[in-house]
Amino acid sequence: MTHVDRREAGLYWQSRMGNNADGIGGNAHRYDVVAEEADGSISSRHFLVDYGLKLGGGRGYSCEFPSPEGVFVRRGESAPDGGGGPPEALLLTHAHEDHLGAVRHAIDMGYSCPPVYATAFTAAMLNNSLVKAGIARDLWPEIHIVRGGDVAEIGSAKVEFVPMDHMPGATALRIRTKEASVFHTGDYKFDETLALGERADPHRLRAIGAEGVDMVVSDSTSVATNGAPASEAEICRNLTRIVGDSRGRAVVAGILGSQLDRLVSLGRAAHANGRVLAVCGRSLADNVAAAQAAGLDIEGAAGTRILTSREARDLPPETVLMVTTGAFAQSNAGLMRSAHRQPGALPIDENTTVVIPQRAIPSVKTAHASMVAKLEERGAKVVTAERAPELGYGPIHQSGHAVERDAKLLYTLLKPRKIVAPIHGDGKQVEANGRLARSLGIPSLMLERNGAVVHIGASGASVVGVEEVSRIGARESEAVVKQLPRAPRGQGRNNRAPPAVFVYDRLDGSGRIVQHANLPAPEVSTRPKAPDGPQTVYAGARLHVQTSR
């Protein structure tokens, strides 16, 4: 495997996933902090930013992610396979699966995860991911909670957590050494009307720009979209009208589990119309519980209590706004189960208005259309995000990612001196982001694949080499699944199946199999549990975090 030397003072950045040649998905980055010491020697430390999953690669895997081999330390060892030092930390920008979902798999494969630094909501959702995977508690990483403005010191670098608008707890990272300064956006947009967590602060971003930013590593997902985005406040007003027009009827909303800001808008719409808010379904419940664990006052923001489906069960349906999952027509989500009248599903009939305040992404359009048709067959009135404008309600969905206007604002505030490096996008999205930067007079570095090593130092920013980043393809082990007393899906509540057991294939950087289900056997960390689980021997170095408080 190629190895690129990193011995010049400054920062090295490597996108290990997020600049895929085969489409958007997954995020993982490595930063090396290299400093020349007083005695002329070179010191080098490194850390990771995000470790997420790529879904739907079309190769039959549940997910793909960058291999932990050579990066993470195998349990019982003191250094990664192939040598080099262990990463000092894993910094998480936010709680979406494409940013943290691979952590549980690396642990499952027998690796230790370095100490994690994340905001409270992100930390709670990582916790949720480890619980869902059934990872024994003694294998979990150290999890340190940070807030906006906190600064972690890693070697000679200072890393500031900078709140951004995207989901509760979303943060960018400002990474500074004597020689270089990088702003890593994470996923972001600008919407000051989002209710949960800390808001992006343009004044702080301008101050960061004034102090000097060399490179912005930035989210490309929606940059090709122009025009003014709908704010969450506008979406809330439109949802309030839809609920108001459904007087005397049951209202069921289908969202994504992680759309807590939309849940707050639905709560406000319910409250304004004299209804109570209830949630139903595991992933939505997980996110509400994570907000509670993180100290976010979601009921205060919604202006109403949040009832469990059990609490709402005996209330007249016309007094409830029931929120469930299924905006992407996932096979076992609430709306889908209702559409197919599965046992225990929410009843939906001619007295029900269904609202889906989330546009379908291209890969789910067919399933989405057939779910809507099925709900209409049941007699329901269905208001989708696609239909709401033509029904006169206006927008009820907005992407969580920066559109052109947002990216332009960010670059104007940060004024990157050397370069913008688009990430988190397919070829077209990355190209649009780069074009926008160039239109502002900022050079752009468009990477069409993962693995390029970029040095940012006193002399500028440049690609110094490319390393192959191999991937892991994870699929559920059918042999193991067959032996377990797994209840069939779709049997309503208390359908508890044991966590899935995965087998892992090693893939090359473009997703071709190089080693089929033959990776060194992990020490068993998912159920069925080993009677005496292996101990975490690698605890990593604890970072010094200066708090903003």
Next chain:
Amino acid sequence: MNWDDYEGLGRALHEANPDVNHLTVADADLVRLVSALPGFADARIRPDATSLTAVRFAWVAAAEGDDDGSPYDGSA
């Protein structure tokens, strides 16, 4: 059971407190409810935030079941 046995505690909480809202239960109440479970051995140990949150999610899992994964979360 002790604080690390998050799955067992989640199941026990669900069985013992079917009428408590598992979504929005406050941390202090969660500690109190766990400490009151028969067979809980760590009643005098204050859990760290990570252990307590794991128990919270295990309770949600026991109460809500597994239906409705959102595998696409993150791309919207």
